[in-house]
Amino acid sequence: MKKALVTGSSGLVGSEMVVTLDELGWAVHGVDNNMRRDFFGPDGDTTANLTRLVGATEHFEHHELDVRDRVGVGRLFDDVRPSLLMHCAAQPSHDLAARRPFDDFDVNAVGTLNLLEAARASCPESPFVFLSTNKVYGDAPNELELVELETRYDYADPGSRDGIDETCRIDATLHSLFGASKAAADLLVQEYGRYFGMPTVCFRGGCLTGSNHASAELHGFLAYLARCVLEGRTYRIYGYKGKQVRDNIHASDVCSAALAFAAAPRPGAVYNIGGGRENSVSILEAIARLEELTGRTLDAEYVDEPRRGDHICYISDLSRLRSDYPSWDVTVELEEILRGLVGASR
Numbered sequence: 001m002k003k004a005l006v007t008g009s010s011g012l013v014g015s016e017m018v019v020t021l022d023e024l025g026w027a028v029h030g031v032d033n034n035m036r037r038d039f040f041g042p043d044g045d046t047t048a049n050l051t052r053l054v055g056a057t058e059h060f061e062h063h064e065l066d067v068r069d070r071v072g073v074g075r076l077f078d079d080v081r082p083s084l085l086m087h088c089a090a091q092p093s094h095d096l097a098a099r100r101p102f103d104d105f106d107v108n109a110v111g112t113l114n115l116l117e118a119a120r121a122s123c124p125e126s127p128f129v130f131l132s133t134n135k136v137y138g139d140a141p142n143e144l145e146l147v148e149l150e151t152r153y154d155y156a157d158p159g160s161r162d163g164i165d166e167t168c169r170i171d172a173t174l175h176s177l178f179g180a181s182k183a184a185a186d187l188l189v190q191e192y193g194r195y196f197g198m199p200t201v202c203f204r205g206g207c208l209t210g211s212n213h214a215s216a217e218l219h220g221f222l223a224y225l226a227r228c229v230l231e232g233r234t235y236r237i238y239g240y241k242g243k244q245v246r247d248n249i250h251a252s253d254v255c256s257a258a259l260a261f262a263a264a265p266r267p268g269a270v271y272n273i274g275g276g277r278e279n280s281v282s283i284l285e286a287i288a289r290l291e292e293l294t295g296r297t298l299d300a301e302y303v304d305e306p307r308r309g310d311h312i313c314y315i316s317d318l319s320r321l322r323s324d325y326p327s328w329d330v331t332v333e334l335e336e337i338l339r340g341l342v343g344a345s346r
């Protein structure tokens with residue numbers, strides 16, 4: 001039986017990958033220490049996901065391990081020697097990183113290095129999939145000229161319609177400390193592909209989402225918005241009149257991209273991944289649709305100052321990924337994602 005190792009296995013994408021691989025007949029080793037709860041409090045607790053995984057899978061083994069534990073990580077890799085590694089563990093919030101810079105860097109950058117080195121020592125031939133972020137581009141995407149429409153911003157130049165591609169620069173731009181620690185990890189992952197020839201890949205995510213997100217105000221935009229609508233919580237909109245745009249991709253479509261890469265790896269590859277234009281939505285638009293779906297009214301509060309370095313309009317250009325892996329595409333439409341988040345049937 002083929003063995004995979006998934007870090008962040010109790011999180012949104014990690015848990016999706018565990019179930020996907022289990023269904024495909026893999027034995028899956030999950031690494032997660034529920035640090036999301038430590039980062040975000042009770043809202044971020046991933047215990048429910050872990051319980052779900054234990055009940056829903058056949059060959060899943062959980063390891064309560066911290067990716068910062070270099071010795072423990074090395075030992076686990078030696079024991080398991082996985083044929084595939086999916087690295088989803090992270091400190092994922094821009095705002096929290098400024099409050100906990102050492103934790104942010106130690107988890108995101110050093111933790112990734114621990115995994116890369118362990119993989120080089122134990123299983124250098126195995127595909128190593130890293131979930132990077134569009135924040136490696138910092139706020140450079142905001143330099144594109146925009147038009148303000150009634151409910152959203154959009155790119156002014158029709159040539160930019162497809163959004164941001166991988167040639168966007170990653171230096172001389174404001175990242176947030178989170179973006180900087182992820183960029184460090186992203187470069188390391190690329191380097192292990194280029195320098196050591198390992199089959200590594202960085203997927204630079206837009207908004208990754210789904211109903212298994214332990215959403216908190218500081219991370220998980222769409223799922224948290226849905227939670228606020230459903231639970232009557234106040235949702236704070238930070239700047240840009242709520243017209244900032246995100247492209248949203250369901251975690252299952254991220255997992256299928258990882259599997260496509262694993263089947264035909266290109267060492268050191270980098271891909272933007274998100275929902276693309278079809279799955280893009282502004283905060284105002286998302287609120288309106290969630291209100292329609294639930295019949296509730298969101299208690300929204302407008303804060304007249306954007307988050308530092310926040311993207312105004314971000315749409316992932318998926319051309320490179322689609323061209324290298326033509327069998328892959330976004331399959332879960334935005335409407336289905338929104339319905340899933342509020343438990344609405346078709």
Ligand SMILES: NC(=O)c1ccc[n+]([C@@H]2O[C@H](COP(=O)([O-])OP(=O)(O)OC[C@H]3O[C@@H](n4cnc5c(N)ncnc54)[C@H](O)[C@@H]3O)[C@@H](O)[C@H]2O)c1
Pocket residue numbers: 007008009010011012013014031032033034035036037046065066067068087088089090091092107111131132133134204205206207208209213214220221
């Ligand atoms: N969700 C998004 O919108 C988004 C966007 C871009 C990139 N990403 C990236 O995708 C990846 C997965 O995101 P997600 O939304 O599934 O995140 P998530 O927070 O839901 O899952 C991450 C998991 O990692 C675990 N974890 C954190 N620190 C750990 C540590 N030191 N050791 C072991 N486990 C640890 C957490 O407990 C959590 O369960 C992350 O790398 C994130 O930066 C996510």
